[in-house]
Amino acid sequence: MRAISLILFFLIVFATIPSIADEKPPLIVSIVIDPLLRDRFATPEEFETHILDIINRASLIFHAEVGRRLVPRVIEVGLPPNTGFSINDKSAFAWLAEKLERHPSRFWVFLIDRPLASCDIPGIWSGCAMMNESYSIVAYNSDIGYTVQNLLHELGHNCGADHSEFEDSIMYFIGRNAVSYGDKTGIIRDTCGQ
Ligand SMILES: [Zn+2]
Secondary structure: OHHHHHHHHHHHHHHHOOOHHHOOOOEEEEEEEOHHHHOOOOOHHHHHHHHHHHHHHHHHHHHHHHOOOEEEEEEEEOOOOOOOOOEEHHHHHHHHHHHHHHOOOOEEEEEEOOOEEEEOEEEEEOEEEOOOOOEEEEEOOOOHHHHHHHHHHHHHHHOOOOOEOOOOOOOEOOOOOOOOOHHHHHHHHHHHOO
8 A cells, every 4th residue: 555655656746847858948148258257267167167157047047937948158258349448339239249140049148347338328237138139248246146137137138028117027127136037027938938
């Protein structure tokens, strides 16, 4: 009798775990990194571990919300030509779009460690993305939760979401350490979850 109830228990447990075949392929995030960010770290290993940590944290949230994991691809350290103290999104976007042509990928992220001084509207921004396009600029924050949120916010724009009016959404126009896309989850899942 005990054996039967154990078997039943395992059947029930396994029936409730989504099968591996249901897992959607991951979304590749190609990343270009500002040399100033790399220079914060004493060794290449520390630097790489930190970048992977950012993507892994973002991936956990993205997977829970959208059903797909994020995996980093080519990690390139570089800057658009003539970049000075701050980044102008127009020249950086053109630079990223050209990279995207050569290395097609759902997301191309430029992770910067200097002011982002234009997102069409002058000001200092934590990120810029082209709606429904594949590239974005994300400002690094030494508070890693904000970097993760900035990244997820810009990917949300790439996946067709505009700003949410709710403060607890990642798509609120100011970072609030949110862990859900909230009312914007549906559109992001429709665009990037398939
Ligand atoms: Zn935004």
